[in-house]
């Protein structure tokens with residue numbers, strides 16, 4: 001009985017960790033994509049305005 005409860009709890013912890021990991025991964029990837037998009041937009045503006053950048 002105790003073992004069953006323990007294994008159930010650890011399964012829940014694992015699934016919560018897995019869900020958290022996937023969620024953090026999605027947020028991280030989305031954040032990087034957004035940062036790259038913002039960076040590209042800022043870069044285009046710099047070139048369009050003739051501002052030296054590289």
Ligand SMILES: [Zn+2]
Nearest residue numbers: 043047053054
């Ligand atoms: Zn540039």
